[in-house]
Amino acid sequence: xxxxxxxxxxxxxxxxxxxxxxxxxxxxxxxxxxxxxxxxxxxxxxxxxxxxxxxxxxxxxxxxxxxxxxxxxxxxxxxxxxxxxxxxxxxxxxxxxxxxxxxxxxxxxxxxxxxxx
Amino acid sequence: xxxxxxxxxxxxxxxxxxxxxxxxxxxxxxxxxxxxxxxxxxxxxxxxxxxxxxxxxxxxxxxxxxxxxxxxxxxxxxxxxxxxxxxxxxxxxxxxxxxxxxxxxxxxxxxx
Numbered sequence: 557x558x559x560x561x562x563x564x565x566x567x568x569x570x571x572x573x574x575x576x577x578x579x580x581x582x583x584x585x586x587x588x589x590x591x592x593x594x595x596x597x598x599x600x601x602x603x604x605x606x607x608x609x610x611x612x613x614x615x616x617x618x619x620x621x622x623x624x625x626x627x628x629x630x631x632x633x634x635x636x637x638x639x640x641x642x643x644x645x646x647x648x649x650x651x652x653x654x655x656x657x658x659x660x661x662x663x664x665x666x667x668x669x670x671x672x673x
Numbered sequence: 674x675x676x677x678x679x680x681x682x683x684x685x686x687x688x689x690x691x692x693x694x695x696x697x698x699x700x701x702x703x704x705x706x707x708x709x710x711x712x713x714x715x716x717x718x719x720x721x722x723x724x725x726x727x728x729x730x731x732x733x734x735x736x737x738x739x740x741x742x743x744x745x746x747x748x749x750x751x752x753x754x755x756x757x758x759x760x761x762x763x764x765x766x767x768x769x770x771x772x773x774x775x776x777x778x779x780x781x782x783x784x785x
Contacts, residue, residue, distance in 0.1 A: 601776035
């Protein structure tokens with residue numbers, strides 16, 4: 557079964573508008589972390605935002621916020637005031653604990669976001 | 674502070690050859706993870722090294738191996754290359770492995 561599901565292969569948004577990228581996850585762990593990364597066409601993965609499973613408040617980083625709904629196992633990324641430079645692939649990832657204090661991350665298949673002028 | 678660097682950025686090899694990719698983490702980071710990214714399989718975890726020890730391994734054949742040096746620099750090696758090994762190989766470093774990972778620009782490997 558998919559541990560991370562991103563149901564939107566592609567999204568389009570008008571510049572300056574807000575957009576929500578969906579992510580649902582599957583885990584039986586109580587302690588886990590959720591991440592969002594941006595990958596421009598250059599290939600480098602850029603960390604955007606992190607939400608811990610015990611964090612009570614939704615994470616925010618500038619124009620990025622994570623809408624964390626634990627009971628629904630969803631961790632949607634909201635980008636406010638979209639900019640042309642936001643056009644990229646966006647990946648949702650989950651980090652689950654493993655023995656020895658290490659972690660293995662799992663990534664979703666990604667959502668391609670295109671921002672129109 | 675310099676970011677994660679990967680060399681080379683591009684590689685072309687033929688089937689049956691072997692290849693070594695290099696990753697230099699951010700100074701002070703002791704954890705280095707490697708990922709393979711392909712259009713078909715997406716981003717898949719290869720392995721993680723921490724303080725010169727492999728701490729985690731993904732579901733890849735033994736042809737994929739790696740190591741980490743005392744300065745935290747890491748190399749991954751792929752032997753007996755197959756066409757399906759063509760991919761973008763990404764390296765990421767973090768302080769402990771449980772925190773935020775910073776990715777390098779990747780090495781794009783093409784196997785002919």
